[in-house]
Amino acid sequence: MSGQYHRSHKWAWFFERPGYVRFMVREFTGFFVGGYLVVLLVTLSKLAGGGEAAFAEWLASVSGPWWLVAHLVALVASVWHTVTWFAVVPQAMPIYLGENRLPAPVAAIVMGYGPWLTVTAVILWWVLR
C-alpha cells in the first residue's frame, strides 16, 4: 500500500545495543507521563464534581503506598523526559549570536533548565506558601 520497504525485525530489536535501549526508555516515558495526565484529569474531576469532602476523600485514597510508588515512577519518568528533551533542543533549534553558535550546554540552560526551574519553583511556592 505505502510502497515503502521496511526491514522486518523482532519486536525486541532494541536490546541489541545500549543506545537503542536508552532510546526505548526515553520513548516509554510517554506511557508514564500519559498515564499521569489521566490521573491529573481524574483529580481535576474530583475538584470539579463533589466539593471539599469528596476531594479530601480522593486525596486520602491517593496517599496510599501504591499510589505513592506510582507517583514516584511518574516523577522519575517525567524528569527523564525533561532531561532528554532539553538535551535535544539545542540540536533542533540552534541559537546563533552573529556568526557563533551558542554552545549546547548554554543553550540547554537558557532554553530548558532555566525556564523549567523557574516554572517548578513558582508552582511549588504557590502551593506551599
Added chain:
Amino acid sequence: MSADGRGPATGGRAAGRSDEALWWALFSAGGVMAALFVPAFVIVTGFLLPAGDPAVAAERTAQFAAAVGWWPVKLALLGVLALSLVHCGHRIRHTMMDLGMRRYSGLLKVPCYGGALAGTIWAAMLLWVI
C-alpha cells in the same frame, strides 16, 4: 528533533501528502510543555496535596483550588494539558510502530490522537465547571 528519527516523512506515506508534519509539530510543542510543567504537577498532586496531616492537606487544597479556579491559569492549564496529551499520544503511537505495529500506523491514530482529543475535551469541560 533530528536525533529523534522522527522527521515528517516517517509516517509510512509520501511526505508531500502526509499529515505527519502536523502531528510532529504538535508533538514538539507538547514535549516542551510536558518538560516544563509535568514534574511540578506530579510533585503537587502526587505528594503535596495527599499530605498525611488533614489540616495541611486542606490548606494546600485551598491554594490549589484557588490557582486552578483563576481563568488565566485555566487557559494555561488547558493548553499545557492538550499539547502534552498529543505529545504522549504521538510518542506512544510511534513506540507501538517501533515495536512491530508499523503496518497499523494509520489505525493507531484513532486511540492515540483520539484519546488526546477526548482528554482535552474532558479537561475543557472540567475547567469550565471548576
